[in-house]
Amino acid sequence: MRQITFADLDLPQQTEALNLVYRGYDQPFQVSQEWVAEHLQAHSIEAGRSPLWLDGRNQVAALSLLALRNGYGWIGGFGVAPVYRGNRFSGPVLRETLKDLDEAPVQLEVLVTNLKARATYERGGFRVTRQLVVLEGPPGPAGQTLEPAGSPCWQRQPASLERLQDLVWVEQSLAYRGHQLHFVGEGASWGELASQPRLRLSNEPAGSPLHRQLLALGWREVARQYEMHRPARSPAENPQFRRGQAAPPLDMV
Numbered sequence: 001m002r003q004i005t006f007a008d009l010d011l012p013q014q015t016e017a018l019n020l021v022y023r024g025y026d027q028p029f030q031v032s033q034e035w036v037a038e039h040l041q042a043h044s045i046e047a048g049r050s051p052l053w054l055d056g057r058n059q060v061a062a063l064s065l066l067a068l069r070n071g072y073g074w075i076g077g078f079g080v081a082p083v084y085r086g087n088r089f090s091g092p093v094l095r096e097t098l099k100d101l102d103e104a105p106v107q108l109e110v111l112v113t114n115l116k117a118r119a120t121y122e123r124g125g126f127r128v129t130r131q132l133v134v135l136e137g138p139p140g141p142a143g144q145t146l147e148p149a150g151s152p153c154w155q156r157q158p159a160s161l162e163r164l165q166d167l168v169w170v171e172q173s174l175a176y177r178g179h180q181l182h183f184v185g186e187g188a189s190w191g192e193l194a195s196q197p198r199l200r201l202s203n204e205p206a207g208s209p210l211h212r213q214l215l216a217l218g219w220r221e222v223a224r225q226y227e228m229h230r231p232a233r234s235p236a237e238n239p240q241f242r243r244g245q246a247a248p249p250l251d252m253v
């Protein structure tokens, strides 16, 4: 095995690599080059710090995508190629990803059905902090006010939203793209979205006021994830982090 980084591949190779390591994933996951380019850019993924392994035939064996923002880390992609699974390779992949990151709390999401990935992350020091749901359903009436969303996951934090192309903002209280809601703030109403047949919201904190309102409108849960955090290991050199901190204060990010 030879270790390189995700930055050593060009965009078509990066796309192929991600589709390979996510083969057999519990949710459909087949990404395009456009998706990969935006994923890296919008969510602050540092391709040059994201490890990738090639086998003797130069085929991708495993990879992990590491994002860094404001002193916090996030794993935004993680997988072992099907032919190499079941050999406990995921542990070393995670360890290499987290190398030199003792001062930063790190977070990630994992599908509740993905027991192997969760076992790997728990062994690496991650603990579940909350559940996130992916929901689909019809909009409410145009004049109805939406309940506020919960504290956003990494991909829905302002730093990500401001880098998404073609996001439509309605009076700074609602942002969407196509049929996907990305931001629901104070005072948002369905407005122009009321005519859409179906909408989607990803990774909303379970039990938030918005989650409860959408369920009452007949929305259906299509996936559920655990959000997991690993506290900073040696925060002494970085006063921003306290020892034993279970989760970063997301509102600060």
Ligand SMILES: CC(C)(COP(=O)(O)OP(=O)(O)OC[C@H]1O[C@@H](n2cnc3c(N)ncnc32)[C@H](O)[C@@H]1OP(=O)(O)O)[C@@H](O)C(=O)NCCC(=O)NCCS
Binding pocket: 021, 022, 023, 024, 025, 026, 077, 078, 079, 080, 081, 084, 085, 086, 087, 088, 089, 090, 091, 109, 110, 111, 114, 115, 116, 117, 119, 120, 123
């Ligand atoms: C998830 C994935 C990375 C795990 O890699 P793997 O090579 O299949 O698994 P490993 O052999 O490294 O084993 C991982 C852990 O799962 C445990 N495990 C294996 N089978 C298990 C099962 N059926 N239930 C629970 N845990 C299981 C192993 O014991 C090991 O934990 P341990 O090190 O604490 O003993 C890999 O299956 C994959 O790439 N899947 C598709 C993409 C994906 O799901 N990525 C994660 C996104 S969050």
